[in-house]
Amino acid sequence: MSEAVSAHDTATSGSDPVELRLEQHRTELTGYCYRMLGSAFEAEDAVQETMVRAWKAYDRFEGRSALRSWLYRIATNVCLDILGGKERRTRPMDLSSPQTAASPLGPALPEVTWIEPMPDSRMLPTDGDPAEVAVARESVRLAFIAALQHLAPRQRAVLILREVLAWKAGEVAELLDTTVASVNSALQRARATIASSDITSTDTARPMDEEQQALLARYVDAFERYDLDSLTSLLHEDATLSMPPYELWLRGHPDILEWLTGPGHGCRGSRLVAVTANGSPAFGQYRPDAVSGGHEPWALQVIEVSDGRIAALNSFLDTARLFPLFGLPPRLDP
Structure with a gap:
């Protein structure tokens, strides 16, 4: 797109290149598309398609509406196109009841089955009103993204635009080419569905929170020493462990401990290398490589914290795709 934009700049008003005007909205659009799609990679593809469509149509835009609103209209249409006819993405906890550590792992399910983690840096603002930033972080938690997937696509768009981004009903109606009454009706149904999802309350990552940082430091120390007594002492009694792309998931100290000492003994x-994902603390996990003596990628762990203890360990095993997305090294040397 860059080469084409260079030739196109002279046709735009003002001194800023078109591409720069569009790019300043990339992060928030990525957050919006991620909430809509539940996939980091589909979200980035959707935003790139939005940018291409916007650049091609920029001459016809002519400032008839706010650039931001126009881009959201394009992004919404791109997302609705992607979602057409597709099954919703999910988490292991939505597919089956908890199993035991003795249960077979089962087959790896296709990538399109799962909600994927997303780096905070790609979709969340780094500044702005603290209350708005807090809402943004809450609204990308894995549990919230999973709840959104239960909504019909247009209901999903209405809920995100109204409840997360605080758009007025009239603005949403204009964006979706519908009526305010239809928007309000869709929002009411969406709220009811979300309420029935019983989203677990967890804490978002708070870099300056000493208590949370101390908890995570104890977790890293316990995990790297593989001190499972110390590790389980940091977990809620009903904490969960999941491992996409496998459907198997566990709940409670006994089964998590049995898994880590049995099938997970490797x-x-x-x-662990710290990152952040979905408004939560996260770690790139590297397991020992007996051949090289270093450590090779094994999982991206997204840690959900509630009331000062760990409520969920989400280990995403598709490291070939996820580690580059999070800027994690391909391996750790001895």
Whole structure:
């Protein structure tokens, strides 16, 4: 797109290149598309398609509406196109009841089955009104993204635009080419569905929160030493462990401990590299490589914290796709 934009700049008003005007909205559009789609990679593809469509149509835009609103209209249409006829993405907890550590792992399910984690840096503002930033972080938690997937696509758009982005009903109606009454009706149905989803309350990552940082430091220390007594002491009694792309998930200290000492014993000696995902603390997990003596990628762990303890360990095993997305190294040397 860059080469084409260079030739196109002279046709735009003002001194800023078209591409720069569009790019300043990329992060918030990525957050919007991620909430709509539940996939980091589909969200980034959707935003790129939005930028291409916007650049091609920029001459016809002519400032008839706010640029931001126009881009959201394009992004919404792109997302609705992607969602047409597709099954919703989900989490292991939505597919089955908790199993035991003795249960077979089962087959790896296709990528399109799962809600994927997303780096905070790609979709959340780094500044702005603290209350708005807090809402943005809450609205990308894995549990909230999973709840959104239960909504019909247009209901999903209405809820995000009205409840997360605080658009007025009239603005949403204009964007979706519908009526205010239809928007209000869709919002009411969406709220009812979300309320029935019983979203678990968890804490978003708070970099300056000493208590949370101390909890995470104890977690890293316990996991890297593979001190499972110390590790389980940091978990809620009904904490969960999930491992997409596998459907199997566990709940409670006994089964998590049995899994880590049994099928998961290869995690002993792992090293963790801190990142953030979905408004939550996260870690790239590297397991020991007996051949090289270093450590190789194993999982992206997204940690959900509630009331000072760990409520969920979400281990996403598709490291070939996720580690580059999060800027994690391909391996750790000895």
